[in-house]
Amino acid sequence: MDIFDIKTISPMLISEMQDPFDSPDYIYEIKWDGIRCVSYLSDKADMRNKRNKLMTPIFPELENLHKQVKTKCILDHELLVLKNGVPDFYEVQKRSLMTNSFKIQLAADRYPASIIAYDILYYKDREITMLPLMERKKYLEDVVQENNLISVSRYIENDGIKLFELVKAKSLEGIVAKRKDSLYWQGKKTKDWIKCKVMSTEDCIICGYILKANSMTSLVLGQYDDDTLIYRGHVTLGASLRILNQHKYEIIGYSPFGYVPEGNNDAVWLKPELVCIVESMPTEKDSFRQPVFKGIRDDKPAIECKI
Template sequence: MDLFDSRSASPMLIARQTDPFDDPDYIYELKMDGFRCLSYMDQNAIDLRNKRNMKMLSKFPELKEIFKNVRNRCILDGEVVVLVDGVPDFYRLQKRTLLTDRFKIELEASRYPASYVAFDCIYAGKRELVWEPLVERKNSLSELVIENSRLAVSRYIEEQGMALYQAAEARKLEGVVAKRKNSIYYMGKKSNEWTKFKRMADEDYVVAGYIQKGRHTYSLVIGKYRGEILMYKGHVTSGVTSEAVSMLKVTGRNPFRMLPTENKDAVWVELDHVCTVEYMPNLQNSLRQPVFKGFRDDIFPKEVQMES
């Protein structure tokens, strides 16, 4: 079946993080601190899907008209972002994804409207573009999109990855993505053809429980799966709010086979929340200065696996 009609596309993923580099075979663009989505657009409507292929337009109603700014039927890959003072604000974005009340969503949309920043085009007209080189897909993207305040095309530069990273670091932006110019689009796969340079490293973890350390201070107990077994990976305290903890469902069942003694006061919860933790990169297999960045609902907990 046609890729557009079947809604069966899935995003290509970045396989690794490296130190910044310059290379004439690569292009470089800013890494948006946003929410990855594929957008299916034609002359009548937009269908916005996250990495789990869940419909997301109800969370971002201010994007419902952006289909009017593309010249042909297409599938675009990009990020939904919320800008505050010209800088992506992940907190405001994440808050929106967790809302379910229509009135509250509309209120947030009016106060902090989201935009869609497209960086790739994998389908145009009636043709799949996944086997075309990246630079040709970029050309198709530029020809398709008429930019406005809600829809933009990601800008890129050639060769000078280190300079762009230094500029991103100076503004405390998330980082830079480097992409090989001739890379094809591997749907649903991690590829070394795309890599990222980030100020901070981040990883996803399954939330297994929490420990209350003060009146308004909490630590989340986190883990990763090895096959079907959840392995303990530590705690994160900074950034954890009582609002975040209130979203967890208490079970009272310890999900770990082995657990350090400092977790004796933990409240165990349903293993249905995945969080992103940001930390300072280091050579040890540990989280240095970890910060809770937020929950995400675009991957399943069992997908959060330890590296083999």
């Protein structure tokens, strides 16, 4: 079957995180803080997230994305919303959960979305995933006509450490190093792509919350070690009951860890289903250092949040 017609592509994933490095065998790109999507572009734009949810109706400003490419193609890209010129994950994630068309249009007018394309999987009438990355990049640069809706990810060769330091100075998320000869394996985690992050981020399960003074909310975090749910502490900065209440959750009458961890006697326990992103300073310890709640994600099941 033609991959363009069946529209079930799962993006290739990164399996490793390392410190920044220099190598002539890699290119280096900025790691953007958005939602990973695949767009099928022909006589219309069909954009889907990693769980194959149709995103175009939620981002109507991108419904003419197909007019910005020269021919039928499939693009792998990041979906972004910028605030003050910087990607804001919370804004793009908040929009992705909207259902009211009026509110969607208001959000689109206030903070219009755009995409940054970094790979192409299909060109004209054929799949090109088995071409080396640098050949795919040539197709990508040829097919995209850049404007305020779409841009092509820039890359540099050799100097990964320099790019990382520039990204760090701009308070961006990090960089991705990609082998020049890497092929595109759908849905597979690959060591050919390596992320180097300024801040460490973890996907955690929200297992409960504690209401604190000054209207603050502390979220109780967990991750799986094989099939066992492990307590991972709290995140308070950036978290709020208001944000939590924008999502469906189920209150339960017991700790999902099988015991009440110290300092959690006042917790309201939740069924461990909601996944959130926690950003923290890198540390070799098991706990998070200066954790910051970055948003709730609906594109990852809780069981995949591993230590």
